[in-house]
Amino acid sequence: MNLLGAEPGRIFVDGTLGYAGHAEALLNKTAPDGLLFGLDRDADALAAAAERLAPFGDRAILLHASFRELRDVLKARGVSQVDGVLLDLGVSSVQLDRAERGFRFSEETAEETPLDMRMDATRGETAADLLARASEETLTDWFRRYGELRGAARLARTIVESRREAPPRTAADLIRLTREARVGGGRRHHPATLVFQALRIAVNDELGALEEGLATATSVLAPGGRLCVIAYHSLEDRIVKHFMRGAERGCICPPKDPICTCGILPSLRRITRRPVRPGVDEIAGNPRARSARLRAAEKLAA
Ligand SMILES: C[S@@+](CC[C@H](N)C(=O)[O-])C[C@H]1O[C@@H](n2cnc3c(N)ncnc32)[C@H](O)[C@@H]1O
Incomplete structure (x- = not known):
């Protein structure tokens, strides 16, 4: 003040x-x-x-x-x-605490948490939309720049390969892919936290x-x-x-x-x-x- x-x-x-x-x-x-x-x-x-x-x-x-x-x-x-x-x-x-907005993951509720992450839930693409559509290069760029993740390219490739079968729809899907790609998040963060951060920044520009x-x-x-x-x-x-x-x-x-x-x-x-x-x-x-x-x-x- x-x-x-x-x-x-x-x-x-x-x-x-x-x-x-x-x-x-x-x-x-x-x-x-x-x-x-x-x-x-x-x-x-x-x-x-x-x-x-x-x-x-x-x-x-x-x-x-x-x-x-x-x-x-x-x-x-x-x-x-x-x-x-x-x-x-x-x-x-409040946004963080509302599971249905998909801003935060917790292992217990991840299966039911949609990959939305839009601050304005009335317009724009959800995180699931972006994960289904963005190119491997774009995904790599987001994970690298917005998540400062080690293994950004590996995660992008894992997502692109897996979405041929079915694109990730829930937080649990994304956590599984993060594990599969063995990305690192440094000492202070769970790697999936940084993946979620990167997507949230991208979804909301x-x-x-x-x-x-x-x-x-x-x-x-x-x-x-x-x-x-x-x-x-x-x-x-x-x-x-x-x-x-x-x-x-x-x-x-x-x-x-x-x-x-x-x-x-x-x-x-x-x-x-x-x-x-x-x-x-x-x-x-x-x-x-x-x-x-x-x-x-x-x-x-x-
Ligand atoms: C950290 S909270 C603000 C809390 C607030 N200062 C209070 O006292 O309760 C950030 C808020 O900004 C909104 N927000 C984020 N980016 C925005 C933008 N570009 N334009 C308008 N609102 C935005 C979010 O939807 C969220 O409600």
């Missing part, structure tokens, strides 16, 4: 509304007249958030949209500038949405407005870090060029040089926060 500069009368966007914990705090801090636009791709999350935020009346405006569409969504409501944007990336605890979302969020900030982003794995955090660094630098001309010809001016000033991490007490109370990294930046005057 402090990094966002939440104060009465200001307008904020929560681009990842989820179950509205952050949104509720923002609405309390901006009382009595601040506004909050809350976006989520997940219609179930929006419905639950609407209930939680009902006491705030029309100070909370909830929208079923991806944060990559932020500028257009605000424009359609006659808003061109806001005082802060928050992105708390990834999936929510999470990194593409993040890159676009950061740019569009910056473009709607008023001078002095704040952008705060919480990432939960290094792939996302790296994108946030490079984006904020690049926006602070502006010019993209090669360093050896004698003068700037690109004309790109700095648009942000970083206010956290290093990411803010949760403390021991926060992790004890909320273990899923343990990998969170928060970075914040402020919009410069044009």
Whole structure:
């Protein structure tokens, strides 16, 4: 709340509304007249958030949209500038805990868990669709880049060979294929966890949405407005870090060029040089926060 500069009368966007914990705090801090636009791709999350935020009346405006569409969504409501944007990336605890969404596997329920993984369950292809259709090269690329898996190519080949008989439909099918391909996941993770992570990122185009979302969020900030982003794995955090660094630098001309010809001016000033991490007490109370990294930046005057 402090990094966002939440104060009465200001307008904020929560681009990842989820179950509205952050949104509720923002609405309390901006009382009595601040506004909050809350976006989520997940219609179930929006419905639950609407209930939680009902006491705030029309100070909370909830929208079923991806944060990559932020500028257009605000424009359609006659808003061109806001005082802060928050992105708390990834999936929510509720999404993780709902087996039928297929975000998480557990050996006990894997036979009944469909390979869905869409954050917006109303559109797009499921994980099962992608596993049935994507080429071996594409699958290898996803497992390598999004899962940082050892044995990515072997797993892709195993999937492509096995789907000639029947494509994987359940979490159990995918776990079996992961074992068969003998992929490695490093010391900290079960290999299937990284396979699931890779597929989830691909199904939701999470990194593409993040890159676009950061740019569009910056473009709607008023001078002095704040952008705060919480990432939960290094792939996302790296994108946030490079984006904020690049926006602070502006010019993209090669360093050896004698003068700037690109004309790109700095648009942000970083206010956290290093990411803010949760403390021991926060992790004890909320273990899923343990990998969170928060970075914040402020919009410069044009
Ligand atoms: C970690 S949860 C946010 C939890 C929230 N801060 C709270 O207080 O309850 C992330 C949420 O962002 C949503 N989400 C992820 N990517 C999104 C995107 N590109 N656009 C909109 N919502 C997205 C997910 O559906 C999920 O509900």
